[in-house]
Amino acid sequence: MPAGAIIGFLVLILVLLWIVISCIKIVPQAHAVVVERLGGYLDTWSVGVHFKVPFIDRIAKRVNLKEQVVDFPPQPVITKDNVTMQIDTVVYFQITDPKLFAYGVENPIMAIENLTATTLRNIIGDLELDETLTSRETINTKMRASLDVATDPWGIKVNRVELKNIIPPQAIQDAMEEQMKAERERREAILKAEGEKKSTILVAEGKKESAILDAEAEKQAAILRAEARKEATIREAEGQAEAILKIQQANADGLRFLKEAQPDAGVLQLKSLEAFAKAADGKATKIIIPSEIQGVAGLAKSVVEIASEK
Helix, strand or coil, X not given: CXXXXXXXXXXXXXXXXXHHHHCEEEECCCEEEEEEECCEEEEEECCEXXXXXXXXXXXXXXXXXXXXXXXXXXXXXXXXXXXXXEEEXXXXXXXXXXXXXXXXXXXXXXHHHHHHHHHXXXXXXXXXXXXXXXXXHHHHHHXXXXXXXXXXXXXXXXXXXXXEEEECCHHHHHHHHHHHHXXXXXXXXXXXXXXXXXXXXHHHHHHXXXXXXXXXXXXXXXXXXXXXXXXXXXXXXXXXXXHHXXXXXXXXXXXXXXXXXXXXXHHHHHHHHHHHXXXXXXXXXXXXXXXXXXXXXXHHHHHHHHHHXX
């Protein structure tokens, strides 16, 4: 066999081998491949090894099935009260049908961006400035629902839509900052007033409790003084009663001794005279003495005179 024929045969084998290898396609995880045959849709290949007919089948589109994130630039929107703001959005979407994604729309990302802008203008146009600034969650929910319905024919599912930034005009930003400053000053004044109020209340309560404690202490002191006076009076009364009891006991003992001694009539008359003398106690100006003891009185006088002479 001539050398040229051998080289040509080898080249043919290499070409055939290259064609066979090029017809073997491996689809990785989370990807899909749309295949056409003679210009028409044939099949959608999922994960694994696939073979295509050379020169007849071709890969029309490779599709990423992972969730994707697209950050769109700020879009000018006008609120219900005619305030123009710049709002940029972030859209999270996922391709659910590779065939619809390949044949549904020419440029899906651009279509989503334009659809996002128009939907955002429609929603913001029904809200005033304050509502727009405080209703992010509501706007996100409405936009996600609208975009999900609109992109369904394209094989795209919109999972989330987030308003990344809401930028009002500079004049409104300055007014908002002044408003926030005034609000902070108002809160500061309120907190200061509440602090002073609580301080005054605490001082008043402290004085009240101090007065109550002073009154309670005075009450306790008065009770103690009254109890001390009562105790002293009781002790004094007990002392007097004891003294009286001892006097009466002494008198009783004297009478018992006198009875045991069996005195005569003269001694009894002298005792009677002593009793009348004690009854006078030096204060009476006139004493009536019974006749029985008048003689005894004269006798006693005589005895005293005799004693004085001695």
